[in-house]
Amino acid sequence: MDAFVHVLDGFSVSLQPGNLWYTFVGVLMGTVIGVLPGIGPSAAMALLIPFCYDLNATSALIMMAGVYYGAQYGGAITSILINTPGESSSVMTAIDGYQMARKGRAGAALAVSAWGSFIGGTVGIVALTLLAVPLTKAALGFGPAEYFMLMLVALTAVFTLTGTSPAKGMLSTMLGLTIATVGTDLQSGQIRYAFGLPDLQEGIDFIIVVIGMFAIGEVLSALEDKFYKKSDIIRLKGKLMLTREEWRRSAKPIARGSLIGFLVGVLPGAGATIASIMSYSVEKNSSKHPEEFGKGAIEGVAGPETANNGASTGSMVPLLTLGVPGSGSTAVLLGAFIMFGIQPGPLLFQTRPDLVWGLVNSMYVGNVMLLLLNLPLIFIFVRLLYIPTGILLPIVLVLSTIGVFAINNNVLELYLCLFFGIAGYVFRKVDIPLAPLVLAVVLGGIMEQSFRQAMTISSGSLSIFVGSTLTIGLAVIGVGILCFTFYGTLSRRKRIANADDN
Amino acid sequence: MRRDYVIVLCTIALAVGYLYETLQIPSLDTVDPLGPRAYPYLIFAGLIVSAIWLSLETLQKKKAASRSNVPAQETDAEPEGRHGRMLAAVVVWLGLYYAAIVPLGFVVSSFVFLVGLTACFNPGKWVANVLTSFIFVVGFYFLFTSVLGVPLTKGVLDF
Numbered sequence: 001m002d003a004f005v006h007v008l009d010g011f012s013v014s015l016q017p018g019n020l021w022y023t024f025v026g027v028l029m030g031t032v033i034g035v036l037p038g039i040g041p042s043a044a045m046a047l048l049i050p051f052c053y054d055l056n057a058t059s060a061l062i063m064m065a066g067v068y069y070g071a072q073y074g075g076a077i078t079s080i081l082i083n084t085p086g087e088s089s090s091v092m093t094a095i096d097g098y099q100m101a102r103k104g105r106a107g108a109a110l111a112v113s114a115w116g117s118f119i120g121g122t123v124g125i126v127a128l129t130l131l132a133v134p135l136t137k138a139a140l141g142f143g144p145a146e147y148f149m150l151m152l153v154a155l156t157a158v159f160t161l162t163g164t165s166p167a168k169g170m171l172s173t174m175l176g177l178t179i180a181t182v183g184t185d186l187q188s189g190q191i192r193y194a195f196g197l198p199d200l201q202e203g204i205d206f207i208i209v210v211i212g213m214f215a216i217g218e219v220l221s222a223l224e225d226k227f228y229k230k231s232d233i234i235r236l237k238g239k240l241m242l243t244r245e246e247w248r249r250s251a252k253p254i255a256r257g258s259l260i261g262f263l264v265g266v267l268p269g270a271g272a273t274i275a276s277i278m279s280y281s282v283e284k285n286s287s288k289h290p291e292e293f294g295k296g297a298i299e300g301v302a303g304p305e306t307a308n309n310g311a312s313t314g315s316m317v318p319l320l321t322l323g324v325p326g327s328g329s330t331a332v333l334l335g336a337f338i339m340f341g342i343q344p345g346p347l348l349f350q351t352r353p354d355l356v357w358g359l360v361n362s363m364y365v366g367n368v369m370l371l372l373l374n375l376p377l378i379f380i381f382v383r384l385l386y387i388p389t390g391i392l393l394p395i396v397l398v399l400s401t402i403g404v405f406a407i408n409n410n411v412l413e414l415y416l417c418l419f420f421g422i423a424g425y426v427f428r429k430v431d432i433p434l435a436p437l438v439l440a441v442v443l444g445g446i447m448e449q450s451f452r453q454a455m456t457i458s459s460g461s462l463s464i465f466v467g468s469t470l471t472i473g474l475a476v477i478g479v480g481i482l483c484f485t486f487y488g489t490l491s492r493r494k495r496i497a498n499a500d501d502n
Numbered sequence: 503m504r505r506d507y508v509i510v511l512c513t514i515a516l517a518v519g520y521l522y523e524t525l526q527i528p529s530l531d532t533v534d535p536l537g538p539r540a541y542p543y544l545i546f547a548g549l550i551v552s553a554i555w556l557s558l559e560t561l562q563k564k565k566a567a568s569r570s571n572v573p574a575q576e577t578d579a580e581p582e583g584r585h586g587r588m589l590a591a592v593v594v595w596l597g598l599y600y601a602a603i604v605p606l607g608f609v610v611s612s613f614v615f616l617v618g619l620t621a622c623f624n625p626g627k628w629v630a631n632v633l634t635s636f637i638f639v640v641g642f643y644f645l646f647t648s649v650l651g652v653p654l655t656k657g658v659l660d661f
Binding site for chain 1: 592
């Protein structure tokens with residue numbers, strides 16, 4: 001009953017005029033970010049942080065979450081009109097969305113992606129509301145050993161599922177954990193890995209890493225792409241309406257996409273991109289006309305667009321209930337929580353129910369706002385595609401500078417950010433995924449703390465990590481993920497070798 | 503594939519450097535039973551495991567490529583020399599901007615930085631570039647300093 005009261009109280013928080021305004025600003029910026037090239041939701045959320053210094057935690061987090069799920073809506077616009085996904089999760093939308101646009105059905109493709117995103121997002125929030133309380137109750141029994149194992153499993157899942165090579169994913173994770181150890185050891189007060197630089201004694205702020213890796217790295221890649229790619233924008237004509245037949249064909253893909261999106265989103269590492277790929281393949285395999293896919297099938301837009309929004313909501317489940325993010329974007333959101341001195345997890349539902357339920361319920365409102373923004377007002381967002389990237393990308397670099405400089409007015413941190421920017425660019429070139437690194441930077445400190453607390457409890461015995469049913473279960477899941485990855489890699493190589501022999 | 507071997511070598515070098523720095527941490531057994539080096543040792547081990555895993559992956563790729571008698575392909579085409587030089591110039595320009603931000607101030611340094619970069623990437627549109635740079639820089643300066651309360655350096659404009 002208490003939980004129900006808290007949920008209702010959350011509406012009173014999310015419907016306050018100030019919070020409605022920040023929800024609107026967040027989803028608006030998210031849509032814009034989704035449309036604009038050269039900057040993704042993770043970088044956008046990190047760049048927003050200096051704008052939040054003056055806000056209360058609830059409003060700031062509502063705004064940043066708005067950017068996160070809003071970006072999924074905006075990503076579809078570029079996929080459909082210029083065949084260039086604004087976000088990786090919109091890659092599948094481009095396949096059939098762009099073909100629909102070429103056949104003069106851009107309006108229908110955009111309409112079905114807006115409706116699908118709305119339904120997928122809303123179903124996800126309902127499921128999040130229902131799941132949150134039982135999950136937090138279960139998580140209340142977690143001790144440091146359980147938390148350490150949980151974070152280890154989350155990181156393992158992320159590095160095995162992100163990118164093309166699990167080994168590079170693991171390397172990325174280990175680099176992130178290495179960065180997280182720089183600075184003062186909180187338990188002994190010793191300064192480590194600071195190389196005699198006083199500025200490093202406090203550690204490396206996650207904002208520096210995120211802005212460098214995502215914003216500067218992305219801008220450098222986008223500046224290079226500017227010389228390779230020339231995109232033609234298909235003009236948006238007619239009404240953003242679906243015919244009765246298009247509604248009939250989209251209904252089941254939207255329903256399936258909602259379910260796939262949420263379930264995949266809850267899993268760490270899987271995220272919106274994998275959800276949209278899975279939804280696309282399910283739709284293609286279950287279709288009576290699979291030959292239409294790739295040539296403008298509306299099911300190929302409805303399913304993936306619904307799934308990526310369902311996944312972005314689903315990924316809030318582990319973040320809010322366990323305090324463990326499952327993707328780069330939710331890791332940035334966790335970083336923002338920590339910046340405000342708030343640790344997400346089961347205790348937060350008891351200590352700050354207003355914040356948690358205010359944030360969750362603001363997503364209902366945000367989804368309605370996004371539907372309104374993306375149907376009648378879509379013509380305005382389409383105009384953003386005409387902004388020259390030669391102006392836009394340098395502006396992102398200045399915004400990145402403000403974002404880092406505003407933390408401590410420290411020039412060394414700017415150079416550190418530039419270093420991470422170059423590293424981000426190089427990592428993209430050599431296919432090292434960035435999300436595991438950022439996730440590890442954010443989780444590294446908490447993970448070390450949990451490890452050492454567990455060691456103190458067990459008087460230095462590592463058996464504590466297999467000392468309860470839960471830790472054993474988590475260890476089995478972690479080992480299972482690793483075995484599955486090894487098996488997948490080996491069998492793929494065997495298949496390739498056999499195919500070559502034949 | 504050669505670049506993957508370079509990554510492996512860099513990872514091993516980083517792991518060794520990290521281990522050396524870890525050994526410099528004074529061991530205070532009174533703080534926690536395994537001491538402050540235990541967790542960094544785990545990270546060192548993780549770095550080494552990832553380097554081994556990556557070298558095995560690369561070896562397998564090489565074997566598969568040699569079986570099919572197809573030369574191993576790099577995943578991305580190397581950027582042409584001109585683009586590489588262009589990106590290096592952007593990085594140097596960004597470095598100069600950071601060096602100038604305190605002595606010249608946010609407004610002047612950002613304006614010069616933006617005009618320079620837009621002239622390069624949006625060529626021939628001087629009026630639009632200068633106007634956009636000016637409006638953006640001045641607008642953001644006032645937004646941050648007056649509305650959001652985030653101080654930005656004044657530099658030469660500090661009368």
